[in-house]
Structures are given as structure tokens and as C-alpha cells.
Amino acid sequence: MFVIAHLSDPHIDGSEEARSRLRRITSYLRAFRQPVDVVLVTGDLADHALESEYAELAAELKLDVPVLVLPGNHDVSAPLRAGLGDYIDSPGEGHPVHQVRDVGGARFVLVDTSVPGEDHGLLSPESLAWLDAVLREPVDGPLFVAFHHPPFELHHPVLDQWLLRSGDELEAVLRGKPLTAVLAGHVHNGLATTFAGLPFLVAPGIRSTPPLPFEPPAPGGGLVDNTTAHPGFALHIHEPGKPLQTLYRFPA
Numbered sequence: 001m002f003v004i005a006h007l008s009d010p011h012i013d014g015s016e017e018a019r020s021r022l023r024r025i026t027s028y029l030r031a032f033r034q035p036v037d038v039v040l041v042t043g044d045l046a047d048h049a050l051e052s053e054y055a056e057l058a059a060e061l062k063l064d065v066p067v068l069v070l071p072g073n074h075d076v077s078a079p080l081r082a083g084l085g086d087y088i089d090s091p092g093e094g095h096p097v098h099q100v101r102d103v104g105g106a107r108f109v110l111v112d113t114s115v116p117g118e119d120h121g122l123l124s125p126e127s128l129a130w131l132d133a134v135l136r137e138p139v140d141g142p143l144f145v146a147f148h149h150p151p152f153e154l155h156h157p158v159l160d161q162w163l164l165r166s167g168d169e170l171e172a173v174l175r176g177k178p179l180t181a182v183l184a185g186h187v188h189n190g191l192a193t194t195f196a197g198l199p200f201l202v203a204p205g206i207r208s209t210p211p212l213p214f215e216p217p218a219p220g221g222g223l224v225d226n227t228t229a230h231p232g233f234a235l236h237i238h239e240p241g242k243p244l245q246t247l248y249r250f251p252a
């Protein structure tokens, strides 16, 4: 059994609120009787991309298990590489921060879908070609692709402006590849669907949750609920030869 704790969107900003919402997750993970095999955080790590925010996150993610991180639209490559250097293994400097990470027999291809200065996501032809080449390499164990921006609409008038705009190109690269699942964040909602014929699993937003238009509005009427919506994460459980199972957890 191989267990992934999939976190997303802590938006660390120096505030006690952000810190305590992430800590509800990390405290829960530290109390596991058998530690997870890997922790993955799919972007929007820091809210303002300050080195001090990344340093705070780096300290909070010391969990005695492998930790993987990738950037979201709130992150900036240089301070991210500087502040979270212990958790990143990406060639080159600056943008993009692509990674191929092997953990316990599983391979994680971590794709940087961010566009400097923008909230939507995009993959350049070079990034798509890199991803295609990596996914053609032979692998024995489970294979995951992870990135920040989902490529499909969520039926939300604001979030749907900030999606990955390279969906067709990405689908062409992913379709037919021997992937176990695709993992993402950004929309601050736990979500399970399919994309390119593959399981596509989104972790809840740790920092907040935007209710969909047909749901009860957020307290105060704003975009997001950061009071009644609990911080959450996904547990992906892989066993060879069996479908991936995902549980969503919202620690009190």
C-alpha cells in the first residue's frame, strides 16, 4: 500500500489564521500510527510569494516523510526555489519549476502551470514537449502527474476565469499514457472527475473554500468561506493492480 497525503493551497501569509489552518492538517498527519509515504502540496504555497512565507511553510512541512511541492498562481519561482529548496529538485533557475520525483517506487511528474503575473494557467509548447517525453519513459510503479490549475470549468463565474488554458494540448499529451491519476489544486474544492480518460483528483483548499453559486453563500457574502469551511486534504491510497482510492479528510 502506498499512501499520498495531497494538500493544496495553504496560502501562508504570516497570519495566525493561515498558520493554524495548515497546522490542523500537519498535526493530523504527525499523529498517524503509520506515516503516509509522501506529502504532496499542489500550489499556492505562499500568498504573496515572500521568502519569509516560504520559510514558514518549510518549517511547518518538516514531517519526517518525503514532501513534494509545486507552484501555483500565487507563487513566484525565485523566492519559491530559495525558500523551499529542501523540497524542490528542478533543473535550471527561475520559471518554470518542473520536476520529476521518484518516491518509494512511485513517480511524480510535477508540472509548473503558472504564468508569471497571471492567475490563469498555461503550458508552453516546450513544457508540453517536456511532459510528453517524460511520460514516455518506462516506469514500473504508479505514475502521477500533478500541477496547480485544473483544465476544466467548475461552474463558478470567478474561478472559471483562472483555469488552465492549455486543456486540449494537455489532454493530447496525457491520453493513452500509463498514468495512475492526475492531481491538482487551485479551485479550493475537493473534487473527483476524469480527464483524458484518467482519474483527476483535486485537493480541498486548506486556506478557504469558495462555495458554488447554488450552495449557501460564504459567511459575509465574499468569494470564499474561511470560517465554517474546514481545511481539508486528500488521502490517495494505491495498491498494485487495484484502482486508486481517495478519501477526503477535514480534521477538526
Ligand SMILES: [Fe+2]
Binding pocket: 009, 011, 043, 044, 072, 186, 187, 188, 205
Ligand atoms: Fe489558491
Ligand SMILES: [Fe+2]
Binding pocket: 044, 072, 073, 074, 148, 186, 187
Ligand atoms: Fe491558485
